[in-house]
Amino acid sequence: MKIAGATLNQIPMDWAGNAHNVLQALHDADEMGVELLCFPELSICGYGCEDVFLSEWMWQKAFKTLTEKILPFAPKFAFTAGLPVKFEGKMYNCVAFCKNREIQYIIPKQNLANDGVHYEPRWFTAWEVGKKSEINIKGTNILIGDYVIDFEEYKIGFEICEDAWREDRPANRLCKRGVNLILNPSASHFAIDKSLSRQDLVVSSSQNYDCTYIYANLLGNEAGRMIYDGELIIAKNGELKFRNELLSFRNYQLGIWDTQKEHSKIAESFESKPNQEFRKAVSLALFDYLRKSYSNGFILSLSGGADSSTSAVLVAEMIRLGIEELGLEQFLKKINKADWFETLKTEQDCRKTIANRLLTTAYQSTENSGYSTFESAKKLANEIGAIFYHWNIDDEVKGYTQKVSENIGRKLNWDQDDIALQNIQARARSPIIWILANIKNALLLTTSNRSEGSVGYTTMDGDTSGSIAPIAAIDKPFIIQWLRWAENNLGYKSLSYVNSLQPTAELRPEDQAQSDETDLMPYPLLQKIEELAIRERFSPVEIYNELKTSWEENQNILKPSIHKFFKLWSRNQWKRERIAVSFHLDDYNVDPKTWCRFPILSSSFKEELEELEKTE
Numbered sequence: 001m002k003i004a005g006a007t008l009n010q011i012p013m014d015w016a017g018n019a020h021n022v023l024q025a026l027h028d029a030d031e032m033g034v035e036l037l038c039f040p041e042l043s044i045c046g047y048g049c050e051d052v053f054l055s056e057w058m059w060q061k062a063f064k065t066l067t068e069k070i071l072p073f074a075p076k077f078a079f080t081a082g083l084p085v086k087f088e089g090k091m092y093n094c095v096a097f098c099k100n101r102e103i104q105y106i107i108p109k110q111n112l113a114n115d116g117v118h119y120e121p122r123w124f125t126a127w128e129v130g131k132k133s134e135i136n137i138k139g140t141n142i143l144i145g146d147y148v149i150d151f152e153e154y155k156i157g158f159e160i161c162e163d164a165w166r167e168d169r170p171a172n173r174l175c176k177r178g179v180n181l182i183l184n185p186s187a188s189h190f191a192i193d194k195s196l197s198r199q200d201l202v203v204s205s206s207q208n209y210d211c212t213y214i215y216a217n218l219l220g221n222e223a224g225r226m227i228y229d230g231e232l233i234i235a236k237n238g239e240l241k242f243r244n245e246l247l248s249f250r251n252y253q254l255g256i257w258d259t260q261k262e263h264s265k266i267a268e269s270f271e272s273k274p275n276q277e278f279r280k281a282v283s284l285a286l287f288d289y290l291r292k293s294y295s296n297g298f299i300l301s302l303s304g305g306a307d308s309s310t311s312a313v314l315v316a317e318m319i320r321l322g323i324e325e326l327g328l329e330q331f332l333k334k335i336n337k338a339d340w341f342e343t344l345k346t347e348q349d350c351r352k353t354i355a356n357r358l359l360t361t362a363y364q365s366t367e368n369s370g371y372s373t374f375e376s377a378k379k380l381a382n383e384i385g386a387i388f389y390h391w392n393i394d395d396e397v398k399g400y401t402q403k404v405s406e407n408i409g410r411k412l413n414w415d416q417d418d419i420a421l422q423n424i425q426a427r428a429r430s431p432i433i434w435i436l437a438n439i440k441n442a443l444l445l446t447t448s449n450r451s452e453g454s455v456g457y458t459t460m461d462g463d464t465s466g467s468i469a470p471i472a473a474i475d476k477p478f479i480i481q482w483l484r485w486a487e488n489n490l491g492y493k494s495l496s497y498v499n500s501l502q503p504t505a506e507l508r509p510e511d512q513a514q515s516d517e518t519d520l521m522p523y524p525l526l527q528k529i530e531e532l533a534i535r536e537r538f539s540p541v542e543i544y545n546e547l548k549t550s551w552e553e554n555q556n557i558l559k560p561s562i563h564k565f566f567k568l569w570s571r572n573q574w575k576r577e578r579i580a581v582s583f584h585l586d587d588y589n590v591d592p593k594t595w596c597r598f599p600i601l602s603s604s605f606k607e608e609l610e611e612l613e614k615t616e
């Protein structure tokens with residue numbers, strides 16, 4: 001028998017599009033003789049519907065989509081699809097088990113995801129273990145609850161995503177009820193290196209519960225922030241039987257395993273490659289964001305420094321990976337540019353032409369900009385094929401500062417007005433670059449990274465200004481090493497320029513030799529403190545105790561750096577509240593709309609920092 005999982009790239013409440021993807025996957029599976037197929041969690045409506053889950057009409061629409069738009073046109077074999085269902089006044093996150101074009105069972109989730117980026121209890125109620133009932137929806141009675149399902153030689157049980165990540169999980173009980181096949185429809189967000197833990201979970205579950213385990217995750221940037229890897233994993237009795245290529249640019253993928261071919265080749269295990277994962281995940285996230293927002297491309301203020309160069313390379317990689325996987329015609333169709341195909345199809349390598357149409361960059365110099373950053377920006381834009389403009393913004397900066405000087409009765413100067421004079425340069429770059437975004441109806445990329453976000457080392461409405469922030473969830477040390485890797489492994493020779501530069505805002509006069517690390521602290525230390533403070537939730541003293549041995553030679557900067565981090569972290573929560581839409585990439589991030597909430601006004605760790613000062 002052929003059993004399968006399918007991954008889907010859905011859009012919240014795109015009823016027709018989502019149903020279309022489901023039906024296409026079902027028909028492909030039918031052609032290949034599949035008899036049972038598991039789709040991901042909440043696959044009919046999308047996982048990221050947010051507070052729309054609270055609306056009465058929404059779950060009914062999802063039900064209607066399944067019963068009227070999918071089932072009448074579906075093959076007759078068994079499949080499972082995810083949707084919300086309201087029962088006895090409460091909303092449940094459910095899976096519908098369908099066969100012969102009918103819903104035979106509805107199985108609700110027992111453990112809701114409520115950590116990190118997940119907020120499920122806001123919308124759903126957890127189903128009581130063992131509760132079995134019946135629901136009448138539009139005149140049809142359907143079994144709802146903690147059922148196991150007889151299917152051919154299998155007894156099927158369900159774990160819906162988070163269900164499997166808990167110690168007290170359904171599988172503990174399902175195996176005692178004779179279940180030998182567990183289906184896991186998931187919406188498990190991407191984080192670098194996380195796929196290995198999913199594989200371990202599936203393989204060890206199949207061993208511990210003496211069963212076949214099918215895991216199907218959502219795919220792509222579904223709703224803006226979260227990216228799904230699109231895993232399809234099948235394991236039996238501790239052996240990995242199938243796993244697919246992750247982070248696909250397709251609308252759906254199938255993962256099929258023939259149970260008769262017991263001893264067929266065991267699937268390749270997942271190998272952790274953080275640089276590749278980062279490259280693929282952000283490229284896919286940009287691709288989905290571009291096409292789902294019907295935008296015409298990206299605009300980027302390209303300084304030649306690490307952050308904006310990374311953003312430019314990621315757009316180029318989006319084009320490369322998209323064409324490699326989909327082919328030119330499909331790639332263009334998916335980004336709503338099918339009309340480009342006729343002229344591009346004869347080009348030997350049309351990637352540069354596409355980059356020229358999709359990515360517009362501008363170097364916006366001031367009197368404090370260096371020639372090396374200009375060279376770095378220009379060379380990279382040329383290598384990628386992006387449009388590259390260069391203009392000087394000193395007139396705009398002078399216009400603003402002169403007006404203020406005339407009114408306050410003194411000239412602004414670096415001794416008294418350092419922050420104001422820095423920020424006006426960053427801010428003067430924003431209105432002009434937005435003109436390009438508006439002319440083209442394109443997305444303005446903002447280049448903040450997580451290290452800058454933590455300490456607010458960025459000018460509000462200056463370099464923070466933009467539509468999306470593709471690298472806001474990753475730290476600066478990662479970016480610096482990634483660019484070196486990209487130079488050597490992705491063939492961007494021009495990155496040798498940026499890879500020889502020291503990170504600098506270039507906002508102060510050259511003789512002040514500004515660098516990020518002298519303004520802040522060494523980036524590796526900032527990263528370590530951030531990890532302990534934010535991910536591990538340590539206090540200032542706990543961080544000091546943790547680091548004082550490993551940072552022994554830097555004792556003189558350790559305490560002041562911890563102090564500085566907590567002060568800047570607290571003062572700049574309001575900036576993080578206003579960060580452009582960003583993708584979740586690492587196992588934690590500082591975006592208050594996904595992973596990390598913190599008060600906008602607080603004591604700024606006053607007593608905790610006093611304690612730090614007293615600590616030996």
Ligand SMILES: Nc1ncnc2c1ncn2[C@@H]1O[C@H](COP(=O)(O)OP(=O)(O)OC[C@H]2O[C@@H]([n+]3cccc(C(=O)O)c3)[C@H](O)[C@@H]2O)[C@@H](O)[C@H]1O
Binds near residue numbers: 459460463507574600
């Ligand atoms: N709690 C609160 N809620 C709401 N607003 C609050 C606030 N506290 C201060 N503010 C406001 O924030 C303002 C200060 O914020 P802001 O104007 O952004 O400026 P600020 O954070 O003081 O300075 C920007 C820093 O970022 C650095 N920077 C800027 C640009 C680029 C780069 C680079 O790496 O390339 C680095 C620059 O060197 C400087 O150290 C205050 O004037 C006040 O209006």
Ligand SMILES: Nc1ncnc2c1ncn2[C@@H]1O[C@H](COP(=O)(O)OP(=O)(O)OP(=O)(O)O)[C@@H](O)[C@H]1O
Binds near residue numbers: 307309366369429
């Ligand atoms: N001369 C410039 N021309 C165009 N954009 C600039 C210029 N200087 C700064 N910017 C914009 O401001 C952003 C913030 O600057 P920041 O210094 O943090 O990043 P970076 O220059 O890309 O990298 P690095 O910090 O490693 O120098 C840049 O990424 C870029 O978008």
Ligand SMILES: NC(=O)CC[C@H](N)C(=O)O
Binds near residue numbers: 112113118186187189
């Ligand atoms: N949708 C879910 O239940 C996801 C939760 C789970 N902890 C994961 O990250 O995969």
